[in-house]
Amino acid sequence: MKLSTNGQKALKTIHIFTAACWAVGGFTMCLMYFMKQGVTDGGELYGINRSLHFIDSYIVVIFGAIGCLITGFIYSMFTNWGFFKHRWLTFKWVVTISAILFGTFYLGVWEKNMLHISGNMGLAALSDPAYLYNQRMNLIFGSIQNGIIIFTIYVSVFKPWKKK
Secondary structure, three states: OOOOHHHHHHHHHHHHHHHHHHHHHHHHHHHHHHHHOOOOOHHHHHHHHHHHHHHHHHHHHHHHHHHHHHHHHHHHHHOOOOOOOEHHHHHHHHHHHHHHHHHHHHHHHHHHHHHHHHHHHHHHHHHOHHHHHHHHHHHHHHHHHHHHHHHHHHHHHHOOOOEO
């Protein structure tokens, strides 16, 4: 069973929307780290980390990453694109699954650690080695992952690799 033309267009709309949530949400999270410069109150620091957690949990992960995975699966099952028919599709599957796993087991853990530490320590978290480590890892690897996701959007649009 294949999707109709209108079904494919609707699916493409949802897929683009979820990819935008993932990429823009990740980009926003990276920029929000710079809001911590000049913070003078523990509540403000916790609020920034709480906002990061909200964006990560509800926009980046639920709408973005999971949405891309589900719509990509539907695309592969119910259109002629398939799962691994083209190298660029294989690349997208590898990136999507790897990014979800890395985000779940590393980025998300670092982000939650920052939330808990800032909630417990307030402004003193900015001098806590564990907080600083989690923040540095999340910023570095979150930026790298977001760059890869944006590159994957480029690959999706330009489809640079020929059919296998």
